[in-house]
Amino acid sequence: MISINQNIVNIREKINFLLNYLIVFYAFIIPFEYTITKELVKVMFLLWILTFDYERLKLIIKVLKENRVFQSVLLLSSFILLSYLWSDSYPNTVYGDTNFFFKSFIYFYILPIIIIVSSLNTKYIPMIIYSFLISMFINEIISYGIFFEFWSTGIPKSSHFSPVPFQLSGSHITYSVYIAFAILLSIYKLKQIKNRYIYGVFIFFLITMSINLFISIGRTGQFALFLTLCSLLLIYYKHNIKKIILFVCSLLFIFVVAYYNINTFNIRINAGIKDVKNIIYNKEIKNSSVGNRLLSWNAYSYIYETKYLLYGVGMGNKEEYVKKRLLETNYPHKNIIDFWKFGRLHNMYLEILVSNGIIGLFLLVMLFYSIFKVDIKNKHIKYISYITSLVFTFVAIACDLFFFYEMMLLFGLFLSVVISQSNYEKKESHI
Numbered sequence: 001m002i003s004i005n006q007n008i009v010n011i012r013e014k015i016n017f018l019l020n021y022l023i024v025f026y027a028f029i030i031p032f033e034y035t036i037t038k039e040l041v042k043v044m045f046l047l048w049i050l051t052f053d054y055e056r057l058k059l060i061i062k063v064l065k066e067n068r069v070f071q072s073v074l075l076l077s078s079f080i081l082l083s084y085l086w087s088d089s090y091p092n093t094v095y096g097d098t099n100f101f102f103k104s105f106i107y108f109y110i111l112p113i114i115i116i117v118s119s120l121n122t123k124y125i126p127m128i129i130y131s132f133l134i135s136m137f138i139n140e141i142i143s144y145g146i147f148f149e150f151w152s153t154g155i156p157k158s159s160h161f162s163p164v165p166f167q168l169s170g171s172h173i174t175y176s177v178y179i180a181f182a183i184l185l186s187i188y189k190l191k192q193i194k195n196r197y198i199y200g201v202f203i204f205f206l207i208t209m210s211i212n213l214f215i216s217i218g219r220t221g222q223f224a225l226f227l228t229l230c231s232l233l234l235i236y237y238k239h240n241i242k243k244i245i246l247f248v249c250s251l252l253f254i255f256v257v258a259y260y261n262i263n264t265f266n267i268r269i270n271a272g273i274k275d276v277k278n279i280i281y282n283k284e285i286k287n288s289s290v291g292n293r294l295l296s297w298n299a300y301s302y303i304y305e306t307k308y309l310l311y312g313v314g315m316g317n318k319e320e321y322v323k324k325r326l327l328e329t330n331y332p333h334k335n336i337i338d339f340w341k342f343g344r345l346h347n348m349y350l351e352i353l354v355s356n357g358i359i360g361l362f363l364l365v366m367l368f369y370s371i372f373k374v375d376i377k378n379k380h381i382k383y384i385s386y387i388t389s390l391v392f393t394f395v396a397i398a399c400d401l402f403f404f405y406e407m408m409l410l411f412g413l414f415l416s417v418v419i420s421q422s423n424y425e426k427k428e429s430h431i
Helices: 002-029 034-051 054-066 068-086 098-119 122-147 172-192 196-215 219-236 241-261 263-282 289-303 315-328 337-342 348-373 379-398 405-429
Strands: none
Touching (some): 002 034, 002 122, 034 405, 054 068, 068 098, 068 348, 068 405, 098 405, 172 196, 172 219, 172 379, 219 241, 219 379, 241 263, 263 289, 289 348
16 A cells, blocks of 8 residues: 555656656747647646645645735636626627637636646756747747748748747737847846856847847837836846946937837837827827827726726626727727727726726736735846836736737746745745
Protein backbone atom coordinates (compact mmCIF):
# COMPACT_ATOMS: atom_id res chain seq x y z
CA MET A 1 0.00 0.00 0.00
CA ILE A 2 2.82 2.35 0.94
CA SER A 3 4.62 1.45 -2.28
CA ILE A 4 1.53 2.23 -4.38
CA ASN A 5 1.05 5.60 -2.68
CA GLN A 6 4.72 6.43 -3.16
CA ASN A 7 4.46 5.56 -6.85
CA ILE A 8 1.47 7.85 -7.21
CA VAL A 9 3.41 10.65 -5.50
CA ASN A 10 6.39 10.07 -7.81
CA ILE A 11 4.19 10.12 -10.91
CA ARG A 12 2.54 13.35 -9.78
CA GLU A 13 5.93 14.94 -9.19
CA LYS A 14 7.06 14.01 -12.70
CA ILE A 15 3.84 15.36 -14.21
CA ASN A 16 4.22 18.58 -12.23
CA PHE A 17 7.81 18.83 -13.48
CA LEU A 18 6.50 18.54 -17.05
CA LEU A 19 3.75 21.05 -16.28
CA ASN A 20 6.32 23.62 -15.15
CA TYR A 21 8.19 23.26 -18.44
CA LEU A 22 4.91 23.62 -20.30
CA ILE A 23 4.35 26.90 -18.44
CA VAL A 24 7.77 28.03 -19.70
CA PHE A 25 6.70 27.00 -23.22
CA TYR A 26 3.39 28.82 -22.66
CA ALA A 27 5.38 32.05 -22.12
CA PHE A 28 7.11 31.38 -25.45
CA ILE A 29 3.94 30.64 -27.40
CA ILE A 30 1.57 33.45 -26.29
CA PRO A 31 3.01 36.09 -28.68
CA PHE A 32 2.04 33.78 -31.54
CA GLU A 33 -1.43 32.93 -32.83
CA TYR A 34 -3.83 32.55 -29.88
CA THR A 35 -5.56 29.35 -31.08
CA ILE A 36 -2.27 27.47 -30.53
CA THR A 37 -2.17 28.80 -26.96
CA LYS A 38 -5.74 27.65 -26.43
CA GLU A 39 -4.77 24.06 -27.27
CA LEU A 40 -1.74 24.31 -24.98
CA VAL A 41 -3.98 25.48 -22.11
CA LYS A 42 -6.10 22.35 -22.62
CA VAL A 43 -2.99 20.16 -22.26
CA MET A 44 -1.83 22.11 -19.20
CA PHE A 45 -5.26 21.73 -17.63
CA LEU A 46 -5.21 17.96 -18.21
CA LEU A 47 -1.82 17.65 -16.51
CA TRP A 48 -2.98 19.94 -13.72
CA ILE A 49 -6.00 17.67 -13.10
CA LEU A 50 -3.70 14.64 -12.97
CA THR A 51 -1.58 16.30 -10.28
CA PHE A 52 -4.50 17.73 -8.35
CA ASP A 53 -4.82 16.43 -4.81
CA TYR A 54 -5.80 17.59 -1.34
CA GLU A 55 -2.47 19.40 -0.85
CA ARG A 56 -2.97 21.44 -4.02
CA LEU A 57 -6.53 22.29 -2.96
CA LYS A 58 -5.18 23.50 0.40
CA LEU A 59 -2.61 25.62 -1.45
CA ILE A 60 -5.28 27.28 -3.59
CA ILE A 61 -7.42 27.98 -0.53
CA LYS A 62 -4.41 29.40 1.32
CA VAL A 63 -3.49 31.65 -1.61
CA LEU A 64 -7.09 32.80 -1.83
CA LYS A 65 -7.11 33.65 1.89
CA GLU A 66 -3.72 35.39 2.00
CA ASN A 67 -2.91 36.88 -1.42
CA ARG A 68 -4.61 40.21 -2.20
CA VAL A 69 -3.76 40.03 -5.90
CA PHE A 70 -5.33 36.57 -6.29
CA GLN A 71 -8.36 37.74 -4.32
CA SER A 72 -8.73 40.74 -6.64
CA VAL A 73 -8.47 38.54 -9.75
CA LEU A 74 -11.20 36.17 -8.57
CA LEU A 75 -13.49 38.93 -7.22
CA LEU A 76 -13.44 40.90 -10.48
CA SER A 77 -13.74 37.78 -12.64
CA SER A 78 -16.61 36.38 -10.56
CA PHE A 79 -18.47 39.67 -10.63
CA ILE A 80 -18.09 39.94 -14.43
CA LEU A 81 -19.38 36.40 -14.99
CA LEU A 82 -22.16 36.69 -12.39
CA SER A 83 -23.37 39.88 -14.08
CA TYR A 84 -24.89 37.68 -16.80
CA LEU A 85 -27.56 36.83 -14.23
CA TRP A 86 -29.01 40.34 -14.35
CA SER A 87 -28.51 40.94 -18.08
CA ASP A 88 -31.76 41.47 -19.98
CA SER A 89 -30.66 39.13 -22.76
CA TYR A 90 -27.78 37.03 -24.07
CA PRO A 91 -27.35 38.40 -27.60
CA ASN A 92 -24.63 37.75 -30.14
CA THR A 93 -22.35 40.74 -29.75
CA VAL A 94 -18.73 41.70 -30.29
CA TYR A 95 -17.90 39.23 -27.53
CA GLY A 96 -20.20 36.61 -29.07
CA ASP A 97 -22.91 34.86 -27.09
CA THR A 98 -22.67 34.04 -23.39
CA ASN A 99 -21.06 30.68 -24.03
CA PHE A 100 -18.43 32.20 -26.34
CA PHE A 101 -17.36 34.91 -23.91
CA PHE A 102 -17.36 32.46 -21.01
CA LYS A 103 -15.04 30.09 -22.89
CA SER A 104 -12.69 32.87 -23.98
CA PHE A 105 -12.50 34.38 -20.51
CA ILE A 106 -11.80 30.96 -18.99
CA TYR A 107 -9.31 29.72 -21.60
CA PHE A 108 -7.25 32.88 -21.97
CA TYR A 109 -7.40 34.38 -18.49
CA ILE A 110 -8.87 32.52 -15.49
CA LEU A 111 -7.71 28.96 -16.15
CA PRO A 112 -4.05 29.80 -16.95
CA ILE A 113 -3.82 31.96 -13.82
CA ILE A 114 -5.15 29.19 -11.55
CA ILE A 115 -2.90 26.55 -13.16
CA ILE A 116 0.26 28.68 -12.96
CA VAL A 117 -0.35 30.02 -9.44
CA SER A 118 -1.01 26.55 -8.01
CA SER A 119 1.75 24.72 -9.94
CA LEU A 120 4.68 27.02 -10.70
CA ASN A 121 7.97 26.45 -8.97
CA THR A 122 9.52 29.93 -8.70
CA LYS A 123 12.93 28.66 -9.88
CA TYR A 124 11.37 28.55 -13.36
CA ILE A 125 10.45 32.27 -13.36
CA PRO A 126 13.76 33.38 -14.99
CA MET A 127 13.15 30.75 -17.70
CA ILE A 128 9.65 32.13 -18.26
CA ILE A 129 11.04 35.65 -18.74
CA TYR A 130 13.76 34.49 -21.16
CA SER A 131 11.28 32.28 -23.00
CA PHE A 132 8.97 35.25 -23.56
CA LEU A 133 11.84 37.51 -24.67
CA ILE A 134 13.19 34.90 -27.12
CA SER A 135 9.71 34.55 -28.56
CA MET A 136 9.44 38.33 -28.97
CA PHE A 137 12.86 38.38 -30.68
CA ILE A 138 11.56 35.83 -33.21
CA ASN A 139 8.39 37.87 -33.69
CA GLU A 140 10.53 40.96 -34.20
CA ILE A 141 12.58 39.31 -36.97
CA ILE A 142 9.39 38.21 -38.72
CA SER A 143 7.92 41.71 -38.28
CA TYR A 144 10.98 43.31 -39.93
CA GLY A 145 10.69 40.80 -42.77
CA ILE A 146 7.08 41.88 -43.33
CA PHE A 147 8.07 45.55 -43.12
CA PHE A 148 10.79 45.14 -45.77
CA GLU A 149 8.43 42.88 -47.77
CA PHE A 150 10.71 39.83 -47.65
CA TRP A 151 7.77 37.60 -46.65
CA SER A 152 4.19 37.55 -45.38
CA THR A 153 2.49 35.53 -42.64
CA GLY A 154 -0.93 35.84 -44.25
CA ILE A 155 -2.44 37.42 -41.13
CA PRO A 156 -5.32 39.83 -41.92
CA LYS A 157 -4.28 43.52 -41.73
CA SER A 158 -0.59 42.52 -41.62
CA SER A 159 1.37 44.52 -44.21
CA HIS A 160 4.34 46.78 -44.81
CA PHE A 161 2.39 49.57 -43.11
CA SER A 162 1.37 47.34 -40.18
CA PRO A 163 3.98 44.56 -39.84
CA VAL A 164 2.20 42.38 -37.27
CA PRO A 165 3.58 38.81 -37.38
CA PHE A 166 0.88 36.53 -35.95
CA GLN A 167 -1.58 38.17 -33.56
CA LEU A 168 -5.12 37.99 -34.87
CA SER A 169 -7.63 39.47 -32.43
CA GLY A 170 -5.84 42.73 -31.72
CA SER A 171 -3.47 43.15 -34.66
CA HIS A 172 -1.20 46.20 -34.20
CA ILE A 173 -2.85 47.15 -30.88
CA THR A 174 -1.91 44.01 -28.98
CA TYR A 175 1.42 43.55 -30.77
CA SER A 176 2.51 47.04 -29.74
CA VAL A 177 1.69 46.23 -26.09
CA TYR A 178 3.73 43.01 -26.31
CA ILE A 179 6.70 44.96 -27.72
CA ALA A 180 6.38 47.60 -24.99
CA PHE A 181 6.34 44.89 -22.31
CA ALA A 182 9.37 43.15 -23.84
CA ILE A 183 11.27 46.46 -23.87
CA LEU A 184 10.48 47.03 -20.20
CA LEU A 185 11.58 43.50 -19.25
CA SER A 186 14.82 43.93 -21.22
CA ILE A 187 15.65 47.23 -19.52
CA TYR A 188 15.78 45.53 -16.12
CA LYS A 189 17.77 42.57 -17.48
CA LEU A 190 20.55 45.01 -18.41
CA LYS A 191 21.11 45.63 -14.69
CA GLN A 192 21.65 41.90 -14.07
CA ILE A 193 23.89 40.96 -17.00
CA LYS A 194 27.62 40.77 -16.26
CA ASN A 195 28.80 39.24 -19.55
CA ARG A 196 29.59 42.09 -21.95
CA TYR A 197 28.66 40.06 -25.05
CA ILE A 198 25.20 39.17 -23.69
CA TYR A 199 24.90 42.79 -22.56
CA GLY A 200 25.61 43.89 -26.13
CA VAL A 201 22.97 41.48 -27.46
CA PHE A 202 20.37 42.98 -25.10
CA ILE A 203 21.33 46.53 -26.10
CA PHE A 204 20.92 45.55 -29.76
CA PHE A 205 17.58 43.88 -28.92
CA LEU A 206 16.37 47.00 -27.11
CA ILE A 207 17.26 49.27 -30.02
CA THR A 208 15.70 47.06 -32.69
CA MET A 209 12.63 46.39 -30.53
CA SER A 210 12.15 50.13 -29.96
CA ILE A 211 12.32 50.77 -33.71
CA ASN A 212 9.88 47.88 -34.22
CA LEU A 213 7.46 49.53 -31.81
CA PHE A 214 7.51 52.73 -33.85
CA ILE A 215 7.01 51.01 -37.21
CA SER A 216 4.21 48.76 -35.91
CA ILE A 217 1.74 51.73 -35.83
CA GLY A 218 0.30 50.57 -32.49
CA ARG A 219 -0.08 53.81 -30.56
CA THR A 220 -1.51 51.96 -27.55
CA GLY A 221 1.85 50.29 -26.84
CA GLN A 222 3.75 53.51 -27.49
CA PHE A 223 1.45 55.41 -25.14
CA ALA A 224 1.71 52.74 -22.41
CA LEU A 225 5.51 52.50 -22.73
CA PHE A 226 6.06 56.25 -22.44
CA LEU A 227 3.80 56.65 -19.39
CA THR A 228 5.17 53.51 -17.71
CA LEU A 229 8.77 54.66 -18.13
CA CYS A 230 7.89 58.08 -16.69
CA SER A 231 6.14 56.38 -13.75
CA LEU A 232 9.13 54.09 -13.12
CA LEU A 233 11.40 57.14 -13.03
CA LEU A 234 9.27 58.60 -10.24
CA ILE A 235 9.27 55.29 -8.36
CA TYR A 236 13.00 54.60 -8.52
CA TYR A 237 14.44 58.12 -8.71
CA LYS A 238 11.87 60.28 -6.90
CA HIS A 239 14.62 61.97 -4.87
CA ASN A 240 16.89 62.57 -7.84
CA ILE A 241 15.35 65.38 -9.91
CA LYS A 242 18.35 65.63 -12.23
CA LYS A 243 18.04 61.98 -13.29
CA ILE A 244 14.29 62.33 -13.84
CA ILE A 245 14.77 65.40 -16.05
CA LEU A 246 17.62 63.70 -17.95
CA PHE A 247 15.61 60.51 -18.59
CA VAL A 248 12.44 62.39 -19.61
CA CYS A 249 14.45 64.55 -22.02
CA SER A 250 16.06 61.39 -23.42
CA LEU A 251 12.64 59.78 -23.92
CA LEU A 252 11.32 62.88 -25.65
CA PHE A 253 14.43 62.97 -27.84
CA ILE A 254 13.88 59.33 -28.89
CA PHE A 255 10.24 60.04 -29.77
CA VAL A 256 11.21 63.16 -31.75
CA VAL A 257 13.91 61.26 -33.68
CA ALA A 258 11.37 58.48 -34.41
CA TYR A 259 8.80 61.07 -35.53
CA TYR A 260 11.15 62.61 -38.10
CA ASN A 261 12.75 59.37 -39.31
CA ILE A 262 10.10 56.63 -39.24
CA ASN A 263 7.39 57.28 -41.81
CA THR A 264 4.67 55.06 -40.29
CA PHE A 265 5.12 56.64 -36.85
CA ASN A 266 5.04 60.12 -38.40
CA ILE A 267 1.81 59.36 -40.26
CA ARG A 268 0.07 57.92 -37.19
CA ILE A 269 1.10 60.79 -34.90
CA ASN A 270 0.03 63.38 -37.47
CA ALA A 271 -3.30 61.60 -37.91
CA GLY A 272 -3.82 61.59 -34.12
CA ILE A 273 -2.96 65.30 -33.82
CA LYS A 274 -5.33 66.09 -36.70
CA ASP A 275 -8.14 64.13 -35.01
CA VAL A 276 -7.66 66.06 -31.76
CA LYS A 277 -7.56 69.44 -33.54
CA ASN A 278 -10.69 68.60 -35.52
CA ILE A 279 -12.58 67.80 -32.34
CA ILE A 280 -11.34 70.79 -30.32
CA TYR A 281 -11.17 73.57 -32.89
CA ASN A 282 -13.28 72.61 -35.88
CA LYS A 283 -15.90 70.53 -34.04
CA GLU A 284 -15.50 68.11 -36.95
CA ILE A 285 -16.26 64.61 -35.72
CA LYS A 286 -14.87 61.77 -37.83
CA ASN A 287 -14.77 58.02 -37.31
CA SER A 288 -11.10 57.61 -36.35
CA SER A 289 -8.93 55.74 -33.86
CA VAL A 290 -7.97 58.67 -31.62
CA GLY A 291 -11.27 60.48 -32.16
CA ASN A 292 -13.31 57.46 -31.03
CA ARG A 293 -11.28 57.13 -27.84
CA LEU A 294 -11.64 60.82 -26.99
CA LEU A 295 -15.36 60.76 -27.73
CA SER A 296 -15.97 57.65 -25.60
CA TRP A 297 -16.28 59.86 -22.51
CA ASN A 298 -18.77 62.05 -24.33
CA ALA A 299 -20.71 58.97 -25.47
CA TYR A 300 -20.83 57.60 -21.91
CA SER A 301 -22.58 60.79 -20.74
CA TYR A 302 -25.42 59.86 -23.13
CA ILE A 303 -25.41 56.17 -22.18
CA TYR A 304 -25.43 55.93 -18.39
CA GLU A 305 -28.59 55.61 -16.29
CA THR A 306 -28.55 56.07 -12.52
CA LYS A 307 -30.42 52.79 -11.97
CA TYR A 308 -27.45 50.88 -13.45
CA LEU A 309 -24.72 53.04 -11.93
CA LEU A 310 -23.96 50.72 -9.00
CA TYR A 311 -23.83 47.27 -10.62
CA GLY A 312 -24.19 47.88 -14.39
CA VAL A 313 -26.38 46.29 -17.04
CA GLY A 314 -24.48 43.01 -17.01
CA MET A 315 -21.86 41.70 -19.43
CA GLY A 316 -24.40 39.79 -21.53
CA ASN A 317 -26.28 42.93 -22.52
CA LYS A 318 -23.53 45.54 -22.69
CA GLU A 319 -23.11 46.13 -26.42
CA GLU A 320 -26.84 46.06 -27.20
CA TYR A 321 -27.49 48.41 -24.30
CA VAL A 322 -24.89 50.91 -25.55
CA LYS A 323 -26.45 50.97 -29.04
CA LYS A 324 -29.97 51.26 -27.62
CA ARG A 325 -29.07 54.15 -25.31
CA LEU A 326 -27.28 56.09 -28.05
CA LEU A 327 -30.46 55.83 -30.11
CA GLU A 328 -32.76 56.74 -27.21
CA THR A 329 -30.73 59.79 -26.19
CA ASN A 330 -30.25 60.90 -29.80
CA TYR A 331 -26.45 60.82 -29.67
CA PRO A 332 -25.38 63.32 -32.36
CA HIS A 333 -22.27 61.63 -33.80
CA LYS A 334 -23.89 59.01 -36.04
CA ASN A 335 -20.69 58.22 -37.95
CA ILE A 336 -18.79 56.62 -35.06
CA ILE A 337 -19.05 53.00 -36.21
CA ASP A 338 -17.61 51.36 -33.07
CA PHE A 339 -20.28 53.05 -30.92
CA TRP A 340 -23.30 52.54 -33.17
CA LYS A 341 -22.55 49.22 -34.87
CA PHE A 342 -20.54 47.34 -32.23
CA GLY A 343 -21.40 49.09 -28.95
CA ARG A 344 -17.71 49.44 -28.06
CA LEU A 345 -16.27 52.42 -26.17
CA HIS A 346 -12.54 51.64 -26.56
CA ASN A 347 -11.95 52.22 -22.85
CA MET A 348 -11.79 49.45 -20.24
CA TYR A 349 -12.92 51.71 -17.41
CA LEU A 350 -16.00 52.90 -19.28
CA GLU A 351 -16.78 49.38 -20.55
CA ILE A 352 -16.72 48.07 -16.97
CA LEU A 353 -18.82 51.03 -15.76
CA VAL A 354 -21.50 50.13 -18.31
CA SER A 355 -21.46 46.37 -17.75
CA ASN A 356 -20.60 46.16 -14.04
CA GLY A 357 -21.12 49.65 -12.63
CA ILE A 358 -19.16 51.37 -9.88
CA ILE A 359 -18.64 48.04 -8.08
CA GLY A 360 -16.97 46.53 -11.15
CA LEU A 361 -14.86 49.65 -11.70
CA PHE A 362 -13.73 49.58 -8.06
CA LEU A 363 -12.73 45.89 -8.38
CA LEU A 364 -10.76 46.63 -11.57
CA VAL A 365 -8.88 49.53 -9.98
CA MET A 366 -8.22 47.41 -6.88
CA LEU A 367 -6.74 44.68 -9.09
CA PHE A 368 -4.25 47.10 -10.66
CA TYR A 369 -3.52 48.64 -7.25
CA SER A 370 -2.96 45.26 -5.54
CA ILE A 371 -0.47 44.22 -8.24
CA PHE A 372 1.39 47.51 -7.80
CA LYS A 373 1.47 47.34 -3.99
CA VAL A 374 2.12 43.61 -3.54
CA ASP A 375 4.85 42.99 -0.98
CA ILE A 376 7.73 41.24 -2.78
CA LYS A 377 11.36 41.33 -1.67
CA ASN A 378 12.81 39.98 -4.91
CA LYS A 379 13.69 43.21 -6.74
CA HIS A 380 13.30 41.78 -10.22
CA ILE A 381 9.80 40.40 -9.61
CA LYS A 382 8.85 43.59 -7.76
CA TYR A 383 9.83 45.47 -10.91
CA ILE A 384 7.62 43.10 -12.92
CA SER A 385 4.73 43.84 -10.56
CA TYR A 386 5.23 47.55 -11.26
CA ILE A 387 5.31 47.21 -15.05
CA THR A 388 2.39 44.73 -15.11
CA SER A 389 0.24 47.11 -13.09
CA LEU A 390 1.33 50.29 -14.90
CA VAL A 391 1.28 49.01 -18.49
CA PHE A 392 -2.22 47.59 -18.22
CA THR A 393 -3.54 50.55 -16.22
CA PHE A 394 -2.54 52.76 -19.15
CA VAL A 395 -3.57 50.25 -21.84
CA ALA A 396 -7.04 50.13 -20.26
CA ILE A 397 -7.49 53.83 -21.12
CA ALA A 398 -7.28 52.99 -24.83
CA CYS A 399 -8.89 49.54 -25.11
CA ASP A 400 -10.83 46.78 -23.36
CA LEU A 401 -8.39 44.18 -21.97
CA PHE A 402 -10.98 41.41 -22.00
CA PHE A 403 -11.89 42.04 -25.64
CA PHE A 404 -8.45 40.98 -26.90
CA TYR A 405 -7.33 37.39 -26.31
CA GLU A 406 -3.63 38.32 -26.48
CA MET A 407 -4.09 41.00 -23.80
CA MET A 408 -5.63 38.46 -21.42
CA LEU A 409 -2.79 36.01 -22.08
CA LEU A 410 0.00 38.53 -21.43
CA PHE A 411 -1.69 40.12 -18.42
CA GLY A 412 -2.56 36.73 -16.91
CA LEU A 413 0.94 35.28 -17.36
CA PHE A 414 2.87 38.01 -15.55
CA LEU A 415 0.10 38.49 -13.04
CA SER A 416 0.58 34.80 -12.18
CA VAL A 417 4.36 35.24 -11.90
CA VAL A 418 3.83 38.06 -9.38
CA ILE A 419 1.34 36.00 -7.33
CA SER A 420 3.63 32.93 -7.37
CA GLN A 421 6.64 34.89 -6.12
CA SER A 422 4.54 36.54 -3.41
CA ASN A 423 3.28 33.13 -2.24
CA TYR A 424 6.81 31.70 -2.22
CA GLU A 425 8.18 34.54 -0.10
CA LYS A 426 5.33 34.26 2.40
CA LYS A 427 5.91 30.53 2.68
CA GLU A 428 9.65 31.06 3.22
CA SER A 429 9.06 33.70 5.88
CA HIS A 430 6.96 31.21 7.90
CA ILE A 431 9.68 28.54 7.94
